[in-house]
Amino acid sequence: MERMFQNHEVRISRTIEGTWDFTVVDEPEMSAQASQSFPYRMAVPSCWETHPDFSIYQGVGAYRTIVNIRREASVRLIFKGISHTAHIYWDGVKVAQHYNAYTAFDVVIPDVRPGEHTLIVAADNRFSEASALHIPNDYYTYGGIIRPVVLEELYSPYVRQLYFTPEYKSGEWSAEVRAVVSNPNDMERTVQVTGTLAGIDFSLGTVTLAPGAEKKLQKSFAFPDVSSWSPEEPSLYQLHVRLYEDKDTDSPPLDDLIERVGFRTVTTRDGKLQVNGKDVVLQGFNRHEDHPMAGAALPVSLMLHDLDLMRDMGANAVRTSHYPNDERFLDLCDELGFLVWEENHARGLSLEQMRNPNFVWQCEQVNREMVEQHYNHPSIILWAILNECASDTEEGREHYSRQLGQLRALDASRPLTFASHHRERELCFDLADIVSFNLYPGWYTDEDPKALCEQARAWADQAGGAGKPMIMSEFGGDGYYGLRDKARMRGTEERQADIIEANLAAYTSSPFLSGMYIWQFCDCRVTDATGWLLSRAGAQNSKGIVDRYRRPKLAYDVVKRYFKGSQNVISNEL
Numbered sequence: 001m002e003r004m005f006q007n008h009e010v011r012i013s014r015t016i017e018g019t020w021d022f023t024v025v026d027e028p029e030m031s032a033q034a035s036q037s038f039p040y041r042m043a044v045p046s047c048w049e050t051h052p053d054f055s056i057y058q059g060v061g062a063y064r065t066i067v068n069i070r071r072e073a074s075v076r077l078i079f080k081g082i083s084h085t086a087h088i089y090w091d092g093v094k095v096a097q098h099y100n101a102y103t104a105f106d107v108v109i110p111d112v113r114p115g116e117h118t119l120i121v122a123a124d125n126r127f128s129e130a131s132a133l134h135i136p137n138d139y140y141t142y143g144g145i146i147r148p149v150v151l152e153e154l155y156s157p158y159v160r161q162l163y164f165t166p167e168y169k170s171g172e173w174s175a176e177v178r179a180v181v182s183n184p185n186d187m188e189r190t191v192q193v194t195g196t197l198a199g200i201d202f203s204l205g206t207v208t209l210a211p212g213a214e215k216k217l218q219k220s221f222a223f224p225d226v227s228s229w230s231p232e233e234p235s236l237y238q239l240h241v242r243l244y245e246d247k248d249t250d251s252p253p254l255d256d257l258i259e260r261v262g263f264r265t266v267t268t269r270d271g272k273l274q275v276n277g278k279d280v281v282l283q284g285f286n287r288h289e290d291h292p293m294a295g296a297a298l299p300v301s302l303m304l305h306d307l308d309l310m311r312d313m314g315a316n317a318v319r320t321s322h323y324p325n326d327e328r329f330l331d332l333c334d335e336l337g338f339l340v341w342e343e344n345h346a347r348g349l350s351l352e353q354m355r356n357p358n359f360v361w362q363c364e365q366v367n368r369e370m371v372e373q374h375y376n377h378p379s380i381i382l383w384a385i386l387n388e389c390a391s392d393t394e395e396g397r398e399h400y401s402r403q404l405g406q407l408r409a410l411d412a413s414r415p416l417t418f419a420s421h422h423r424e425r426e427l428c429f430d431l432a433d434i435v436s437f438n439l440y441p442g443w444y445t446d447e448d449p450k451a452l453c454e455q456a457r458a459w460a461d462q463a464g465g466a467g468k469p470m471i472m473s474e475f476g477g478d479g480y481y482g483l484r485d486k487a488r489m490r491g492t493e494e495r496q497a498d499i500i501e502a503n504l505a506a507y508t509s510s511p512f513l514s515g516m517y518i519w520q521f522c523d524c525r526v527t528d529a530t531g532w533l534l535s536r537a538g539a540q541n542s543k544g545i546v547d548r549y550r551r552p553k554l555a556y557d558v559v560k561r562y563f564k565g566s567q568n569v570i571s572n573e574l
């Protein structure tokens, strides 16, 4: 299942799950050669590292399956995530290519005959100059079809995308609904677009589409009787948009799309962050999509287990470090009322790495796809970019400025931030709505967390961040699961618990903070390489509060004590 709710009542849509034929090849195009054999079976979705023969394989993996089309249609394939570069072949012909593991892409194949067709997906997870964002790093770039694949049969214009923007004014909810309608056919079509939300029927109007054209329709409507979405009561509604033949809404609809939405606002005011006008303090975790048995392709049960553990510790927030997450995880956050910081894909890129000729377009694409695809999740309250990149340089600043501008143009309804480790050298705080610091007192430095946090506030104030809310976006320390010692030396669970305690004691008692995210929820696999960062013992980042199998370390109860003990909603205004 590709989402946690049904997306269509009219459109014929199915996920192509199960096992596909699999092989490894030297280069993607070899996968579509008629002579190519596929001796393995591989689960879809999954990471190939979970197969015993490919646990450390980096290269090209080719997947093949046969799909059956019942009657002539345009076929739309949606790939929710292929790591990291995808090459798609339909009946031996290349139809699409896409970079980045963490965002979806689609391809429409017109006039597909009824019968059997061969779909081949070549996934490439090699590091090279062609990839500016997937690089050797402090997390692992897995290989394969890591998120669901959806096949849709289109017989008419279709609703490609919906955007829902709630607004609260004079004590009442309204919302702007924007529909993007596409015509995959080779003749002009005129369709009517209607919708339903919370029992209210509305019309978005009529649109005429030339062959291959796409148009947007948008209108605002009042929804007087809905309940707000909030962390305490995450009320969700189905937004169901249907297409009809022009002037003929009595006939059955031609197409439909269902989104699930929530009514809430996010604002920043007086140096604080508000959800529905109430000041909130985010208390949560940085989380990598990583599990020893599943790699980056966690099944829904394990995603939910992660959120259940976070909730058990009293967390109300999660940061999708350092890339856009699986939509099903975001769906679960919508359902459970988690507040999500979602960020684009980048971690710790130096200025030299940002000069990769592919950096600009690859960032532009991941930013656009992240916002377009995840726009409707009420749980997402912040967008962020470029974790720990070169925001301390004038040249880096140009990238931060352009990317934050791009996000603002795509979505004016959410505040923007980025996580900085540049301390007093930071040059970009004036560009963001919220200032966020990654600082590791007690681990990488010997500083006192409270004094450092106050110092960080002063740095932000001097560097263009005055009056903006502030978040401690990363802090923590290594704790090797099972390594316990009364001496509490570095790396023991005891020492990690001490570091977490000192940091949480400081931040939960700092009234000027709007949030804190522990680094990190679970231990994660990292690139196995040399160099100070990547030579991590066991090729894993061991700063998890639970280990890779989600077994709690000693720090778990410390977090629980602090997160459950403090009040995360400070005032009630709405």
Ligand code: ADA
Pocket (backbone or CB within 6 Å): 138, 347, 387, 388, 421, 438, 474, 519, 541, 543
């Ligand atoms: C950084 C970075 C994380 C992780 C962490 C650490 O701040 O953003 O991805 O590498 O440090 O464990 O050192």
